[in-house]
Amino acid sequence: MEWLLAPFGVSFVERALWGGLLVSGICALAGTWVVLRGMAFLGDAMSHGMLPGVAAASLLEGSLFLGAVLSAGAMALGVTVLSRSPRLSQDTGIGLLFVGMLATGVIMVSHSQSFAVDLTAFLFGDVLAVRPGDLAVLAVALGAAAAIAALGHRSFVALALDPRKAQTLGMRPRLAHALLLCLLTLAITASFHVVGTLLVFGLLIAPPAAVVLWARSVPMVMAGAALLGALATVTGLLVSWHLGTAAGATIAAAAVAFFLLSALAADLRDRRPRRRPPPPNTSGRKASGYTS
Template sequence: MDPFAHGFVQRAALGGALVAVLCGVVGTWVVVRGMAFLGEALAHGMLPGVALATVLGAPVLVGGALGAAVMSVGITALQRRGRLSYDTSIGLLFVAMLALGVIVVSHSGSFATDATTILFGDVLAIDETDLVLLAVATAVGIAAATAFHRPLVALAIDPRIAAVLDLGPRSARAVLVALVTLAVVASYQAVGSLLVVGLLLAPAVAAGPWTDRIPTRMVLAAVIGVASVVVGLLVSWHAATAAGASIAATAIAAAALSHAAHAALPTRRRASTPVPERSPCTTD
């Protein structure tokens, strides 16, 4: 545990923990709704905004947020007006935004350094300002998920049920996309745009076999995510590996171990006492 005696490692652990809590809440809905491709697309969709912010010297989180917002609005517009399927719309904008981001970065004078930071993050460079922003993002995400819990549950079951119950399926869908965008942008500093989906999905997948309740799954996913951050930082320090990649790999390993452990458990049989059948020849 010697690495945690250093201030920059402590800030990395705290920032990563905040990201893990937010991803645990949002990632649960992503897994339940089957929106993993959307999370991947938004992670790459913020690349042009991050690249422009890096070139112009602006805050990268602001640029990433703008890029992800443009991506989400573009997906909605193509789906509604272009009459394209959801995955087709995502696929087109996915490649377009990724290509635009690479073009912007390659045009700058420091391509290698900027590209490495953008793609894989730099969790060890988190400072006090980043911690404040991450704390605000996590609080906003938890508050929004709590306020829209019922509409999101109805949307996950069936959008028609949500409409019949007047729970606003369109509003719930917009909130869900906004939550995914928030989680992706907040996770950028920790694991970068390529690995953000691992931290968004893996803890929620790891929590899945152990509970059927969404709130419990969110809490368990957050705990697994925080543990993945701590273990990933320790592995990175002692093995001299990339911190963001170590965190993402640890989260994926936790998901694999969780499912393996659950599969190894003996099958639970219902404890019930059989009712003896009465013989037709028996008389009282």
């Protein structure tokens, strides 16, 4: 058991574990709706759309977290405005904003010769460098995400099922969509400095996608996604410690691997022939193994 417990006796690995657990909870709350509403492309675009804010904050020696929040907020606002156009599909607007924000960030990065290391951390994260202050920020973000998810639950469900019916019922689907974007923005900006923008997408999508194949309610998907994300965090840190791999990337890879296993198991379940009910007993006697 020493190989299982020894890594978490080291302080920075212990902080990485707590950071991963908090991120798993945040991503489960937001990622469930991303998966149910088919918003994976939006999540990917927003995770990369933070680059201009992070680049500007780095060049100005400011807070990378604040820069990411402002940039992601601008991205969410742009998506909300463009989605109101009846002649422009939402995917088109997201794609244009994605390219524009990413291009702006790359242009800003190209003017700095010392941003290469920061850009690597932005893309891939450094979960082993989590500080106590980061854990406090993640804990507050988890509480805020839980509050948003609870307050907007009914509207989110109606929005996922039928936006037109939600409008008829007076649930204001546009406001619900904007609130959902706020939840997604919070999850991404709170998590990117732990696992990076390319890897936060794994925890945001893979655990809910794995659980939705089995769960029958939204709360079950959220709870299962949080547990699966936590398992991916523990597995990724153990593999990283013993094999010397990148911790953040290993956590994300573990999450995707769990999704593939879940999808394979669900496929085998669906292929299993169902037991046919016995033919009706017309002789007046009970069939063997069945009671009336």
